[in-house]
Amino acid sequence: MVKELNVTQTMRAGRYGRFGGQFVPETLMTALIELEAAYDDAIADPIFTDEVSYYLKDFVGRETPLYFAERLTKEAGGAKIYLKREDLNHTGAHKINNTVGQALLAMRMGKKKIVAETGAGQHGVATATVCALFNLECVIYMGKEDIRRQELNVFRMELLGAKVVSVNKGSGTLKDAVNEALRYWVANVEDTHYILGSALGPHPFPRIVRDFQRVIGVETRRQIVEKEGRLPDAIVACIGGGSNAIGMFHPFIDDEDVGLYGVEAAGSGIETGLHAAAIADGKEGVLHGAYMYVLQDNDGFIQEAHSISAGLDYPAVGPEHSHLHDIGRVTYTSVTDAGALQGLQLLAKVEGIIPALESAHAVHYAVELAGTMGEEEILVICLSGRGDKDVQTVRDALGGGLND
Amino acid sequence: MTKQDLTNAITDCVARGDKAFVPYIMAGDGGLETIKNTILFLQQTGVTAIELGIPFSDPVADGPVIEEAGERALAKGITLRKVVKELASFKNEVTVPLVIMTYLNPILSYGIDQFAKDCQDSGISGLIVPDLPHEESGLLQNSLEKSEIALIPLVSLTSPPERIKKITAAAEGFVYAVTVNGITGVRDGFGDDLAAHLEQLKAVSPVPVLAGFGISTPEQVQSIGALADGVIVGSAIVAAFHRNDLMTVEELVKASKKEIYS
Numbered sequence A: 001m002v003k004e005l006n007v008t009q010t011m012r013a014g015r016y017g018r019f020g021g022q023f024v025p026e027t028l029m030t031a032l033i034e035l036e037a038a039y040d041d042a043i044a045d046p047i048f049t050d051e052v053s054y055y056l057k058d059f060v061g062r063e064t065p066l067y068f069a070e071r072l073t074k075e076a077g078g079a080k081i082y083l084k085r086e087d088l089n090h091t092g093a094h095k096i097n098n099t100v101g102q103a104l105l106a107m108r109m110g111k112k113k114i115v116a117e118t119g120a121g122q123h124g125v126a127t128a129t130v131c132a133l134f135n136l137e138c139v140i141y142m143g144k145e146d147i148r149r150q151e152l153n154v155f156r157m158e159l160l161g162a163k164v165v166s167v168n169k170g171s172g173t174l175k176d177a178v179n180e181a182l183r184y185w186v187a188n189v190e191d192t193h194y195i196l197g198s199a200l201g202p203h204p205f206p207r208i209v210r211d212f213q214r215v216i217g218v219e220t221r222r223q224i225v226e227k228e229g230r231l232p233d234a235i236v237a238c239i240g241g242g243s244n245a246i247g248m249f250h251p252f253i254d255d256e257d258v259g260l261y262g263v264e265a266a267g268s269g270i271e272t273g274l275h276a277a278a279i280a281d282g283k284e285g286v287l288h289g290a291y292m293y294v295l296q297d298n299d300g301f302i303q304e305a306h307s308i309s310a311g312l313d314y315p316a317v318g319p320e321h322s323h324l325h326d327i328g329r330v331t332y333t334s335v336t337d338a339g340a341l342q343g344l345q346l347l348a349k350v351e352g353i354i355p356a357l358e359s360a361h362a363v364h365y366a367v368e369l370a371g372t373m374g375e376e377e378i379l380v381i382c383l384s385g386r387g388d389k390d391v392q393t394v395r396d397a398l399g400g401g402l403n404d
Numbered sequence B: 001m002t003k004q005d006l007t008n009a010i011t012d013c014v015a016r017g018d019k020a021f022v023p024y025i026m027a028g029d030g031g032l033e034t035i036k037n038t039i040l041f042l043q044q045t046g047v048t049a050i051e052l053g054i055p056f057s058d059p060v061a062d063g064p065v066i067e068e069a070g071e072r073a074l075a076k077g078i079t080l081r082k083v084v085k086e087l088a089s090f091k092n093e094v095t096v097p098l099v100i101m102t103y104l105n106p107i108l109s110y111g112i113d114q115f116a117k118d119c120q121d122s123g124i125s126g127l128i129v130p131d132l133p134h135e136e137s138g139l140l141q142n143s144l145e146k147s148e149i150a151l152i153p154l155v156s157l158t159s160p161p162e163r164i165k166k167i168t169a170a171a172e173g174f175v176y177a178v179t180v181n182g183i184t185g186v187r188d189g190f191g192d193d194l195a196a197h198l199e200q201l202k203a204v205s206p207v208p209v210l211a212g213f214g215i216s217t218p219e220q221v222q223s224i225g226a227l228a229d230g231v232i233v234g235s236a237i238v239a240a241f242h243r244n245d246l247m248t249v250e251e252l253v254k255a256s257k258k259e260i261y262s
């Protein structure tokens, strides 16, 4: 069923067109080479893939529903809108699809210690959760600013037995947390696996994360065919590093009639410079081991990203998305903080679902897009996570109350 | 100076019975105008070559001392372009080979070809890019070759023997042997496997092997220097310059000389 795709055929291993690669210190190279070999071996082994499926089903609660959002559809006044309910996963977001797979992979490699970065805290919680489940030692790096924004997630990680280390450097957000996690990995590479949380980083991470997130798109494809007898016309997902989006898009990439839309965070607006939209406003470059679109200045220094949503607050977009943008297969667009807040409130009011602020970017754009489409058309939103973690942020942003 | 001058400077030094000593400085920690004085001071202390670090926003291979120096330099507006240009302005006064250490992205932003040309014009003989492993080094090779600039590879404790062979076979200038798993910075001790590792590395490398990361005292200059062709000292030098402690710098350099060393 998984047919190899032209667009992801690489010039050489780990390349998506000219993007990707392995731009890391030599100390990590052997670990990356071993990781790739271990991963290739694991996915060819039914014992491993069955184990992943078992935990996804009985522990995570997959498959997640594909829900027809009737009132949201009416509100948008166009295409039929379905929600892929990744928010219903254990721990509240798609991130756990990847951490289950990578933790099982780490154990297969004989590594009992895990390090990870987190932005919103969702990946950190998902990592801490599988570390508790599998009895692995867990260190999570998190930016100081994100710790402030996502206080409860920090406590959740600690309840789960993880050690959360605050990163004060730079903007104190996701980029800085990745720097520290990489440094930790370099120093502890012999007994530690780094569970990278998005479709980023040096090869083979973008591939591993994508493959573990593909379950989103694979299920969606089956579910929409069951419900509608055909594939959707459009799929919308938010883009931080790009893991929920690539997992959702990948099984549809060869279906040219399915429009794919990635939504970056426009923060205060692209024109203000305070945003996280690396495709809209970035240049090609290298960050955290991969060649991709990166927000940077004219001297090649990486710029800080800005978004109300901690999970999108990253100054680059993963290598496969960079490539999909270049070849025009996916349309990348962006939604501001204000748009995301609207999307969140709308979905809460008309569907009884409070989405994560990250996912709310996709909701906002999808409602706009659906309005331009015909009633016979179908649009799917990847609802990557639930908004429980964001309630405080949203309340603060709305001035302590509702503004309607 | 060319890449051959860089290798020669080290082999000459070893032939005299000394160990090579390469200090790392953060270019422009204290302002662009300090680069010249620092280089002229260092060459007069008898260093073999000088490694100039370029500050970067995301220095993942660096420990706190160098990272903070980088932040100070960034705050002074130091960039790769400015450093290369500044070096050109006094290149006739420089008598030791200069090596630039920068992360990859500033080079990409500069333009690889232009960067290599400008480096040549500024008399730079080598380049160290900590986030460019052997597999990706093709990216720079052509341009550097044309400009006769050595791409100095790093070898780590985690690099297996076959990989070490591949890396050293392509090495120019010297091989940078990373002495610890981790980031730059002061260390109390080194692993037991270091001696065997460096011996193996020296046996296969066609160019000299310099050990670096964590070497911070005159004693370590001697004990680690004895295992290689010389040492690179970073954080200790950066910290000493920052507190204007030139004596410490001189003592570190002196520890590499035969009369002290033997």
Ligand SMILES: Cc1ncc(COP(=O)(O)O)c(C=O)c1O
Pocket (backbone or CB within 6 Å): A093, A094, A095, A119, A120, A121, A122, A123, A197, A198, A199, A238, A239, A240, A241, A242, A243, A244, A245, A310, A311, A312, A356, A358, A359, A384, A385, A386
């Ligand atoms: C709910 C949710 N959606 C999306 C993201 C963005 O990450 P990615 O682009 O990798 O899916 C995050 C990141 O923390 C998240 O928590």
